[in-house]
Amino acid sequence: MVVPLRAASQHQSGGDAAAPPAVLADRMGFLLKHAQLRYQAIQQPALAPFDLDGRLLAVLALMATEGPALQARLSERLQVDRTTMVALVDALEHRGLVERKRDPLDRRGHQVTITKKGGNVLQQALAVTDAAERDFLDPLSRDEQHQFRALLARLAVVADRRSS
Amino acid sequence: MVVPLRAASQHQSGGDAAAPPAVLADRMGFLLKHAQLRYQAIQQPALAPFDLDGRLLAVLALMATEGPALQARLSERLQVDRTTMVALVDALEHRGLVERKRDPLDRRGHQVTITKKGGNVLQQALAVTDAAERDFLDPLSRDEQHQFRALLARLAVVADRRSS
């Protein structure tokens, strides 16, 4: 084993939260932050056995569906800096989940390809992530879960229509 | 003017996102992250004129409702490390929004008090934050906004009942 990934964090000092301050309890900023924290608290340990975190999994999943791709294309798709993508692809390559090959047509670029091992790991990691989502949504009824997902999707990804 | 706060960030390189990759578009991790990014993109510039960010505002609001308090108590309430709270209170004090006074009864501690200026700024900043929340929720109908807020609150703050 190698990487601590995002090992510990969220420490500060002591105990188990107690009730949140009333002033903050209905603020969007607070709610979104804590929903994300709770999801990560579920997802991180679930992915740990694969030595992956959410970002690495995203890159891997993207490569599986959008085929071999240049790093530049990957960073564009994931809205991540080129230099950050270097580190992400490095991490996946060290784990043997992807390979870099020079593009023979344009030798400036590297085609990044998912390996067979990468495909297997991806499949298992996605299954684990599905389970994590179910755990996260567990406080809601089935109907509410679907409602929440749909509403959140509309708030997260807003078509940014500027004039026409 | 002084502090860059969290000046720029979210840069990477170029353009305006385009459609998100389909593999990620219905993943909780992706949706929660991007919802938060979108909210921050609205809230940050709204608070910038007050030289505040969300965390500083949270401390200020907490002090207004929970009265003068020790830093130790504030960090406990906000689930933030003691050393982080030092920096937060420093920032608020430099802006003249709070004051530190030694507790005469226990001279180890500082009672942190909101100033008159702090109260005024808080009031305006909260109004601006309300507007930011409305902007954020604008893609939804009135009913949907209430639904979303209620569902999110249940997912964000989960009573962690362990046995009985």
Next chain:
DNA sequence: TATTGTTATACTCTATAACTATA
């Protein structure tokens, strides 16, 4: 000159460890 990938570097955020002063 522009572009892909890379390295070196810097900056932000936040935690741990160690120190001061009180108790």
Next chain:
DNA sequence: TATAGTTATAGAGTATAACAATA
């Protein structure tokens, strides 16, 4: 010995700038 606050420091994470190879 323990606690409140502080400082120094280190570790993630991620950006900008500069460089090599290629176009």
